[in-house]
Amino acid sequence: MTNEILGGFQQLVMLAVVRLAEAAYGARIQDELEQTAGRSVSISTVYVTLDRLERRGYVASWLADPTPIRGGKSKRYYRVTKAGLDALRQSREELERMWQGVETSLEAGPPR
Amino acid sequence: MTVPRLPRTLIILLAPEALRSQIDGDLREGFLLRTERDGHLKARRWYWRQLISVDVWRLRRIHGQRNRPPPRRRSITLLLHEVSQDTRFGMRTLIREPLFAVVVLVTLSIGIGANTAIFTIVNSVLLRPLGYEKPEDIVMVFRTVPRFGFARSSVSYPDFLDWRARSETLSAMAAYGYTTVNYREGEVADRWQGFRVTGNLFPILGVPPLLGRVVSDPDDVPNGPNVVVLSHGLWQSQFGSDPEVLGRPITLNGEPATVIGIMPSDFDFPSGITQFWTPLQGDRERLERDTNFLTVIGRLGTGRSLEQAQAEMTSVAARIDAEAPDANRDYGVFVERRHDYVVRDARIALWVFMGAVAFVLVIALSNVGNLMLARGTTRNPEIAVRAALGATRPRLIRQFLVESTMLSVVGGALGLGVAVFMLRMFATLGSGQLPRLDQIRLDTTAMAFAVGLSVVAGILFGTLPAIFGSRPDVQNSIRDRAGDGWTGNFGSRVQHGLVVAEIALAVALTIGAGLLINSFARLTSVEPGFDPSNIVVARVAPPSPEMGPGVSADGMAEAMGGRQEFFRDLLARTNALPGVAAAALSYGMPFGGYTFSRVVQPEGFIFEEGDEPVVDGDIVSAGFFRAMGIPIAEGRPFAESDVRESPSVAIINHTMAEMFWPDQEAVGKRFRVGSGDAEWTTVVGIVGNVIRRSLSEDPGPSYYRPHTQAQWPDGMFVVMRSNRSAIGLIAALREEVRQLIPHLPVTDVATAAELLDTSVASPRFRTAVLAVFSGIAVVLAFVGIYGVMSFTVGLRKREIGIRIALGAAQGGVLRMVLRRGLVLALMGVVLGLAGALALTRFLNNMLFNLTTYDPLTYVTGIALVVVTCLVAAYGPARRAAATDPLTSLRYD
Helix, strand or coil, X not given: CCCCCCCHHHHHHHHXXXXXXXXXXXXXXXXXXXXXHCCCXXXXXXXXXXXXXXXXXXXXXXXXXXXXXXXXXXXXXXXXCHHHHHXXXXXXXXXXXXXXXXXXXXHHCCCX | CCCCHHHHHHHHHHCCXXXXXXXXXXXXXXXXXXXXXXXXXXXXXXXXXXXXXXXXXXXXXXXXXXXXXXXXXXCHHHHHHHHHHHHHHHHHHXXXXXXXXXXXXXXXXXHHHHHHHHXXXXXXXXXXXXXXXXXXXXXXXXXXXXXXXXXXXXXXXXXXXXXXXXXXXXXXXXXXXXXXXXXXXXXXXXXXXXXXXXXXXXXXXXXXXXXXXXXXXXXXXXXCCCEEEECHHHHHHHHCCCHHHCCCEEEECCEEXXXXXXXXXXXXXXXXXXXXXXXXXXXXXXXXXXXXEXXXXXXXXXXXXXXXXXXXXXXXXXXXXXXXXXXXXXXXXXXXXXXXXHHCCHHHHHHHHHHHHHHHHHHHHHHHHHHHHHHHHHCHHHHHHHXXXXXXXXXHHHHHHHHHHHHHHHHHHXXXXXXXXXXXXXXXXXXXXXXXXXXXXXXXXXXXXXXXXXXXXXXXXXXXXXXXXXXXXXXXXXXXXXXXXXXXXXXXHHHHHXXXXXXXXXXXXXXXXXXXXXXXXXXXXXXXXXXXXXXXXXXXXXXXXXXXXXXXXXXXXXXHHHHHHHHHHHHHHHHCCCCEEEEEEECCECCCECCEEEEEEECCCCCCCCCCCEEEEEEECCCHHHHHCCCEEEECXXXXXXXXXXXCEEEEEHHHHHHHCCCCCCCCCEEEECCCCCCXXXXXXXXXXXCCCCCCCCCCCEEEEECCCCCCCCCXXXXXXXXXXXXXXXXXXXXXXHHHCCCCCEEEEEEHHHHHHHHCHHHHXXXXXXXXXXXXXXXXXXXXXXXXXXXXXXXXXXXXXXXXXXXXXXXXXXXXXHHHHHHXXXXXXXXXXXXXXXXXXXXXXXXXCCCCCCHHHHHHHHHHHHHHHHHHHHHHHHHHHCCCHHHHHHCX
16 A cells, blocks of 8 residues: 555645644645645545545544534544555655755756 | 625535535634635635535545445435435425415416517527528618618619629629419419519529429520429419429410429518519510619628628619719619518517516516425425434425426426417417518427526526525524514515515516507507598409510500400499499509509699609599598599590699698699609699508608509509498409409408508507516516515514504504505516616607607506505405404414
8 A cells, every 4th residue: 555656735635634733624724735835725625635545544534523613513633644654754755766866957957 | 704605505515415514614614714814805705716616526426424334325326316205295295285386387387488489489580590591691782762761672673784793792693573473274363472583593592492493594584484483382272282283384474384393381582472483584675774673682702791792882873873874863772681681670579579578587486486485484394394304404405496496397398388379379460570480480499498497497496495495493583583574584585675676577567568558559549541441452453464564655555445444344343233332443552552652743843853752642443532431622533534535633632732732722733743744634632641551650742543544554452342241242343353354363352441450460469469478577576476475474473463462453454564565566666667767768669659758658557566566465464454363372
């Protein structure tokens, strides 16, 4: 499972869940993506991605009690699993390896 | 600072059940957060964006039914299953409330049916292209005579040839002229109407024949072959659709002729009356420039515009005028697309109809919406039970939507029936009033229109009740509502708004229809100048093939002798018929056609050439004025002694006498007919004015000449006034004609009353259509206000009970409810009045002798609607006043 490559947006969502620690649920994840990553996404996209990650075992979720600000609606909290953290780390390493030496080329422009 | 209701409902509907509550909560939280951070407006926009970007299909695939094992698959099959459940449930509830269902279905079917019918007509008449090859390039080319105000005049053969030779913008130009022939085979004699056409007419239209061939250039030469192409209708009626008729010799005007082709049934060029086409075979040498009998049609060359053609033809006409100084005719040219020419006056009328039925539809939908809303509220207990048993709100909303869609689909199906019926009515009532009416059919476009309308209607009037009705707290909001029950919750405000809108539309429609009715009444009360009762007319045209256009004056005079003798005999025989009180002959007939106009030169007046006055003329027998009931004011009628050899005499009408000899004795004055040096004609009598063409026209100047002194190109009307039913005389007339000339057809049979009636068929048609629509609108508005008042009174039962218990008089309660109805009505009236003022200007050129602001019509229309509203409110008001305080207080 861990050799499956994480999509870019999936990484962003997982990182948001990690950053939010104990407070990771739909509305907060959506807001975190907007505030920190500058990605304005719809709630349905967030849930579709979380569902996919959950089915791959990268995140886990549980229902929590409703709160008044939500009009009495319950919320589902998410956390990143061990497998999720491994996948995230692996993705980052892959990316870092790939980025090595690219900065200079970017500055120099394409080879002539 | 609440979450926007509409997107929230929609998102809840779209979201899968498993996530519904979480997403709702997340969005609410996100909305509040953004309201604080970015302000209300941005937060709202964000919320709407969430709705727009809901990824339904992918969301639906999430099936982590974490809490509720076993997981339910929300598949299409399940959805269909649930919808069919909803449908069956809806059917049962509707059957339990048959009155509700019937009212809704009738309302809907009328709304949808009327709209489908009118749309079908608009589509067939205005939108669908004409059935020719590249029809958008086909244009009409008319001669205009600005001096007489003629915008679309006939063209002479030499002019047509010159136009055709010089035009470059038109790739082809053809001409056609009306003609009739007498057909005879064995004992069968009939008169056919048709057109003489140039050889290139059919190629321009590009319509192939059903059988045989069309008229082509080789046929169209002077003294060419005597051939005819038959219309499908004539082929059926006269030859029983026998294909063997092709090539068989038939007898037309006593000469042998050959049928060369049959056109398909939908080919009706240039109009539906056409029965045959025959080559024009024009002879330039014999047809003169002032014999205008042709209509010209052309095809725009590739890439040429109408404007280019118009500019070119105008200069061509000017050049021809300059080159032929002998005929200083001072005319112009008007180029017009064939389609525009065909639909001309129908365009505005049809759009007015379309607007009117759209009003009817909106009223119908508001009514149904109101009924559903009211019913939704009364269904609270049922909804509450279903919610308690676990039905989710989306499911409840869907139930409402399914029911309303079901109603509208059934209503739409019934509406198609209504449309078919209305179209049949239109075809009868409107025959001759609308172009292309025979081409109207309920085709797939119209079907699609009806189906689309039904579905949209279902969703439209289902949405509001669904949203309000499915809210389980409605009951509470009603009971707890403090203060004025009339303006209480949002739902009832919507209801009242809908009723006000309905009343407004009904007022606007009623005023519009009222204007037409008023105008029609004024039109039909115009005196035509003769007494149409018990008069029957028929036209007889003895054959004389040598008398067409282009026959020399001598030939004409020679042929005239026999013709006059025939008519003298016929008149004597007709006068002797039992039951005939008075018989006469006339060339033209008021409202019956065959009118002509001539230039006249009254003695002592000198007019610039081309500036001579033009007056209507007619040729009549001595007894004409007596038979028609036209009063002779001065002088004498024509006499037997007015013959060819005696001095030329005429009788003129009041207008002509006033025009040339005001304040003088007109009898004894002289004038010349035509612009040349014709013989002087002496006025021997003055008769009352007679309207000839349209009741909306002032009778112009006109003169009559005795048939014993005049010459005319074809037949005459036999006018018979009887002392009883006139129509029985026609058989006797036919027999007399048969004895004089066997197989001579008797045509144009009509009573004078019919002719008069036909002349107002067009305004009557428009008036009837609009009156029917506005009648429907008023009835629907009645139903609407009745429903809403009943409903509101029902809701206020408790309050009214308390009032009565506290000593309110019954009359007071009655007045209170009626006042309520009146307030709604007046609000509607104000809006409707504004609408009427804005919209009735489209009726402007349909009105006769009436402005679009006619106060009487407005007052009547408004009064009608207000009284209707009060009557509608009276029933519920009386029920309210009769409220028993004890029962109503015990009610809850």
